[in-house]
Ligand SMILES: Nc1ncnc2c1ncn2[C@@H]1O[C@H](COP(=O)(O)OP(=O)(O)O)[C@@H](O)[C@H]1O
C-alpha cells in the first residue's frame with residue numbers, strides 16, 4: 235500500500251446527484267477534505283424530450299444518460315486530485331453514492347440499453363431517474379395487490395411502495411414497451427451500475443435492494459405474487475435482479491485499468507460497494523447512533539436513522555436490516571420536493587422587479603426572497619401551504635398529489651409565498667418526525683446535511699417548527715465525504731463504518747435553537763397544515779387526484 239511523502243493516505247468519494255457529480259479527496263486519518271471538483275451532467279434531467287430524436291416525453295418522466303455519469307469519473311475525479319495536490323499513488327480506495335431509485339435496463343455485460351444500436355429512440359431503454367413519477371398507477375397496483383394478499387413485506391415499507399421504487403418502474407417498462415423489457419438482461423440500480431464500471435464486476439448492495447428493491451428478510455417478493463401482478467413479470471427477480479447482496483462498506487472489487495485511465499487513480503485500489511446518497515451521509519455527519527435522524531436537504535429531503543428496534547412507521551420509505559450500517563436497522567423517509575419547490579417558485583413565480591433588485595444587490599433571487607421573508611414575523615403572511623409540488627413520499631406515499639397554497643389576498647407578495655413554502659416543507663418534516671416519535675423509534679437528535687444548509691433562515695424555521703435544536707454536518711460535501719468514508723472501510727483502513735465515521739465524520743451540535751415564541755405560532759399553523767394534509771391527502775376531498783387525471787387526459 236503506497237502512502238504520500240508525509241505518510242498520509244487518501245480516499246476518493248464521488249457523489250452522483252440529480253444534476254451533477256462531485257468528487258472529493260479525503261485524508262484517511264481525520265476526514266480532511268483536501269480537494270474537490272464538480273461536473274455538471276451534459277444532459278441533466280431528461281424530462282422534456284429524448285436527446286437522440288427530440289421526441290416529446292409524457293408528463294412525469296425523468297430520465298438520465300449513463301454517459302454523463304462516466305464523464306464524472308473522467309472529469310471530476312482528475313480535477314479533484316489535481317486540486318488536492320496529492321500523489322495519486324497515496325489514494326487507497328474509491329467509493330460512490332447515487333440518487334435512488336435511479337435504475338436502468340442493461341445487457342448481461344452491463345451495457346445500458348439506450349447504448350445498444352437501434353434502441354436510442356426508445357424512452358424505456360434509458361435510466362429512470364429517482365424522480366421519474368410516471369409509474370404511479372403501477373405502484374398503486376403493486377400496493378393494492380400486496381395489501382389484498384397480506385404480503386409480509388408491505389409493513390416494512392410503511393404500508394405503501396413508492397412509484398419511485400424499482401418494481402413500479404420495471405412494471406411500467408413491461409406494460410408500455412414489452413420489447414425493451416424482453417431485451418433487459420439486468421435491471422440494476424445506478425448505484426451498482428457505476429461500481430460495475432469501476433471494477434468490472436456486477437455487485438449489488440444491501441441498501442438499494444433493501445429500500446428501493448423490496449428485498450426484505452432475505453428475499454424479494456415471491457414469484458407467486460409477481461405472477462399475480464402480471465404473468466409476464468413472474469421471473470423478473472430470477473432473470474433480471476438475482477445476485478448476492480454485498481454489505482455497506484464492503485469491498486466490491488479492484489479498480490480496473492480502464493477506470494484507472496479515466497480517473498487518474500492507480501489500478502487495483504479498493505472500490506467500495508455502491509450506496510445511496512442519503513445513507514452514506516449518515517457516516518459523514520457521524521449520525522450512526524440510534525435516535526440520530528439525519529435530514530439530507532437539497533432538491534428533495536431524505537431522512538435516515540438507525541435503530542436497534544424494528545417498528546412499523548406508517549408512511550416511511552422503508553426499514554432495512556444493515557441498510558445504513560451493518561448490524562442495525564436503518565430507517566428512511568423523505569419528501570420528494572423541497573429545494574425543487576423553492577427553485578420552481580424562483581423560476582416561475584417571481585416578477586422581473588425582484589430579479590432586477592436581486593441583481594442590483596449582487597445576490598441571488600433565493601437570497602433576496604429569503605431576506606424579505608426573514609423580516610416578517612411567523613404567521614404574518616396569513617398563508618399555509620402543502621409541500622406536494624413533486625408529490626408526497628412520506629407519509630402519504632402518493633406522487634399524484636400536488637401543491638396547495640391557502641390564504642392568498644391581493645396583498646400577498648412573492649416573499650410571503652416563498653416563506654409559506656419553506657414553512658410547508660418544515661411542516662412536512664414535522665409530520666415525518668412525529669410518525670417516528672409515535673411509532674416506538676423516537677428521534678433524539680435532528681441533524682441536517684445538504685445544500686439547503688446555506689439558508690440560515692430556513693434552518694431557523696425548521697428548528698422553530700420542530701421545536702428542537704438542529705445539529706449540522708460540518709462539510710459542504712456530505713455525500714461525497716460519506717462515500718470516501720465507505721472507501722476507507724473497504725480499503726481496510728478502519729474496521730467498520732462506525733469507527734470510520736467517528737474519525738472522519740464531522741458534525742456541529744445544536745447550532746440552531748428553537749425560539750419558543752415562534753414555535754407557538756408555528757404550532758397553530760401546523761395544526762392548519764395537518765387539517766389540509768388530511769383533507770387533500772387522505773380522501774377528504776379528492777380534488778388533487780381529479781385534477782391530475784384531467785391533466786393527463788388532456789395531455790394525452
Ligand atoms: N438560498 C437558497 N434557499 C433555498 N433553496 C435554495 C437556495 N439555493 C438553492 N436552492 C435550492 O436548492 C436545491 C439544490 O440543492 P443541492 O443540495 O445543491 O442539490 P442536490 O439535492 O441535487 O444535491 C435546488 O432545488 C435549489 O432550488
Ligand SMILES: O=C(CO)[C@@H](O)[C@@H](O)COP(=O)(O)O
Nearest residue numbers: 252333334364512532533534
Ligand atoms: O431518495 C433518495 C435516497 O433514498 C435520493 O437519492 C433522492 O431523493 C435524490 O436526492 P437529492 O435531492 O438529489 O439529494
